[in-house]
Amino acid sequence: MAQTTVVESYSGPTPKELARKHGLGAAGRLPSLPEYTRLIWSYRHFIWEFASAKVSAALGNTRLGMIWQVLTPLFNAGVYYVIFGVLLNTKRDVDNFIAYLCAGVFIFGYTQSVVQAGVQAISGNLGLIRALHFPRASLPISIVLVEARNMIASMAVLIAIVLFTGEPLTWEWLLAIPALLLQTFFNAGFTMLVARLGSKLHDLRQLIPFIMRVWMYGSAVLYPVTQFTQHLHGWKLAVVQANPLLVYIELIRHALMEDVPLAGTPTRLWIQAIIWALVVGIGGYAYFWRGEKGYGRG
Template sequence: MSQALDTPSPPAAPSAPAEDPAVLAARYGLTVSGARPTLPAYVGQLWQRRHFITAFATAKLTSQYSQAKLGQVWQVATPLLNAAVYYFIFGVLMGTKRNVPDYVPFLVTGVFVWTFTQSSVMAGTRAISGSLGLVRALHFPRASLPISYCLQQLQQLLFSMCALFVILLCFGVPPALSWVLVIPALTLQFTFNTGLALVMARMGAKTPDIAQLMPFLLRTWMYVSGVMWSIDKMLSGKDLPHIVLVLLQANPAAIYIDLMRFALIDSFHASQLPPHVWLWATGWALLSGVGGFIYFWKAEETYGRG
């Protein structure tokens, strides 16, 4: 009896080594939640949601003035009122209109085109930080938000363009074949605005306070972009450093404004455009559009966290 109790138990069989979790996850097709997809896959996801982006932009545009009695009239009235204020201050009080033919069409075109860029940048700055509920509740490529906001601003500009055409006709600017140039000019500007909005969306998601700083930066940018005055006329005969002239001529906002004026106003001649203006416009659009998209994509997995 004691011998049976004292008999040692056989040694336990060695356990199999645990399999690497990464290998196990790959075997069953599991991925990290919220991981950043590859750039081609990300582009594909955005294309699959193109209808959502368009519908979201249209819905935001429709609801923007839903509480106002005049409703969508404010889409056109707001930039027109801004143009009226600038006309009184810069055109009448400062006498800028004396040096610029067709000053009212010149000014209104500049205001409308600048408003497109300004609104796109401001909307992009708040695209992620102002939509955290949507970002945290649903899984979708976050670039959909700043792109849809820029598309909303483009739709609003197209409404304003109808009023702009009426203003041009009322002030004696006849329709011309050059009006077709509005299409490539707006396409390049939309690409530039979207890239800039993507950059600001990532910065605004990390530092929401940047939205409070942007109005001051945008106002400064507006004053050096020739919205209310002709850069060509103001710089004529001025002995300025060459670098200042280059910066003013290479200013992307001024380039897109001048392209629209050249397309629409017959008194705005090609000699008033910066050298190689279409190359500048295309270069800015590619740099901002492609660079801004990649910059935003690199932080895809961080949006809505923290």
């Protein structure tokens, strides 16, 4: 007589429910943007230590170390002053051209350094990416942290220059803090943008110096901003004045200097600075997040 086997049905949790209960996810799944943000926060100590290691590696073999982070923009400002301020006489329309020029050079150099390093954030760390599992946004964020630390030292020198050249110390100087924070948020988003582009377009690394040079000439770093109103009108002037780096440079000049010519009213500059920080900061972050699964492949 044939035996009948009775199979009892399993009424426990499904594998998906067990995985969800214990915080497991599908391999290779792109986390949602909020999940990705929480993951980056959980790696904050790694990001800070990685940024500190990059500083030590970059300057550890030099005698002056961190001082080079201050000397470099000072040397650049000196060269630009001789060429543009003295030889081309662009200083005639600004009372305190030395402070005006240094503010432009230091603030522009902050974004320039971030972008030049950010374009290699992925392509320059392929060994680390392929060996370890961590949110790839940690790499461009660490670059922003490095340059933000350098910028603090540069601002101390800039303040000394502004005071030495005769500018009075006022409460408006405190406006430099939110202006730099907005620029840092802008830098973070722009760094992530070029980091993803640089991971696919390796020739972008060669183009960045030329792009930044053109950007500098369009940001009134080396000459008075009044040159724009004298030679441009209508939509052309509006486009040039909406340049984000021009906006952040003008805000710092407005905070640290008295009676300085500006590219627009302070209110308009602040509105533009906030918009650029939000659009580029959030947009660059989302754009980088969308490519998370592809970094280090190929």
